[in-house]
Amino acid sequence: MFAIPEEYRKSKRIALKDFIPANLNSATKKRIRDCLKKATLLYQMEGERIPSVLNDTYNYRIIQFYDMEILDLKKASFLAKTYQEIIKPPSVLRLHDGGREVYSFALKRLNRNDLTEIVVTDSFMTDPFQTVLPDRNRELFIDTLSYGNMDNLSDKVSFYLEMYLKAYILTYQKAHSKAMDFLSSPLWYSQDRVKELHLLLKASVESREKLKKAVTAQEKMELNRRIKEAITGLDELINL
Known part of the structure; x- marks a missing residue:
């Protein structure tokens, strides 16, 4: 995904029982179980190769990239919204159903009333891309957001913001x-x-x-x- 350096690769399959928080209500848990087949943490950008940002506004010490296989891409919006609020670090979610895929991005800051919690200030999901047939829009998207094409590596806030906004422009x-x-x-x-x-x-x-x-x-x-x-x-x- 986006030619992220191998040093950040995790490829960690997450059991659904661990990926679905216990504090969610039963209806939401059921909706997730009914559409989510598999979740994998593909990459986790950590360390100070790209400097972290930790202050009263941001806790950007890691950036995560998830792969989520789902039964129907129509459920992607619900899952993206739900998990961008659950996952505290800035994250890119790839959601796919075998034939198509979408990507979810979210800008997050610390909750001013509780610095252990985050607030999603902005989020969006890309239009669907074809994964079986050739898709020029997908090729452009993947190339534009590739690690080597990111300009600002001064810190993790700048890096994620650039990735978010370049994806937003393409969408x-x-x-x-x-x-x-x-x-x-x-x-x-x-x-x-x-x-x-x-x-x-x-x-x-x-x-x-x-x-x-x-x-x-x-x-x-x-x-x-x-x-x-x-x-x-x-x-x-x-x-x-």
Whole structure:
């Protein structure tokens, strides 16, 4: 997965009885058992080759990569949401049903009221990729997110944020006419600019989704204003 260095490989099969937390309610446990066939921790990036970040906001000492085989990809959204909230370290989840796969990403910070707990601030799941037939979109996705193509290795927050946002750009290319140009931009070396890019892309994507459901002229006008504002911000960012 993403040509992660072998030093981080775990390939540890996790028994479902250990992968399903005891504190979940019985209905959620049943939903998981009904759709999850197998879970494997493929990689765990640890150590200080990429420096860890531990402060009042982040506990990014490890980054985990999971492979989850499921019965039906239609259940991927439920499993991704559930496990991104359960798994405390920043994680990439690959969920697949034999013919297709999706990838789940989530940005996490420490709970300010309880630093032993995490809060998922943003998350998304990619569109499905074919795994049996050739899929150019999948090839581009895997290549773009490969370890060797990550620009900012200054710390684990920057690394995961770059991976998250590059996947987001590939998933929501229509957020901006030049969205793909950001993939080769030097802005990845600035965490502040990357965070700004995320906010602008997210504003564009979410406003466009809401616009599809908007009913009143006032709603549509406000959403179009937000989209225009986000596009203007993205135009300025791409030209820096």
